[in-house]
Amino acid sequence: MTGQAFELVAVHQTWGEYRVFYRDEAGALAALPTTWTDVADVDPFVAIAGGRAYGRVTDLLRLAALVNEGSR
Numbered sequence: 001m002t003g004q005a006f007e008l009v010a011v012h013q014t015w016g017e018y019r020v021f022y023r024d025e026a027g028a029l030a031a032l033p034t035t036w037t038d039v040a041d042v043d044p045f046v047a048i049a050g051g052r053a054y055g056r057v058t059d060l061l062r063l064a065a066l067v068n069e070g071s072r
Contacts, residue, residue, distance in 0.1 A: 006020075006022035006023070007022060007023065008020060008021075008022060008039070009021040009022050009023060009029065011034060011039060014031070017033050017034070017035075018033070018034040018040065019031040019032060019033055019034060020032055020033075020034055020037050020039050
């Protein structure tokens with residue numbers, strides 16, 4: 001979906017995050033997280049990391065905890 005443009009219908013906080021709502025090709029209402037669009041401000045971590053990091057330290061620690069739980 002990179003490079004596609006949609007007419008913005010609304011932005012609302014739903015499902016624990018901000019989402020953009022638009023009409024898909026069939027005219028049905030659809031939604032995406034704002035972080036997947038250019039509607040949201042650039043995440044400072046993403047800007048500073050410049051593609052050099054796979055995740056934030058807190059995200060990697062959470063992933064490690066989940067993997068540890070799964071191995072028990």
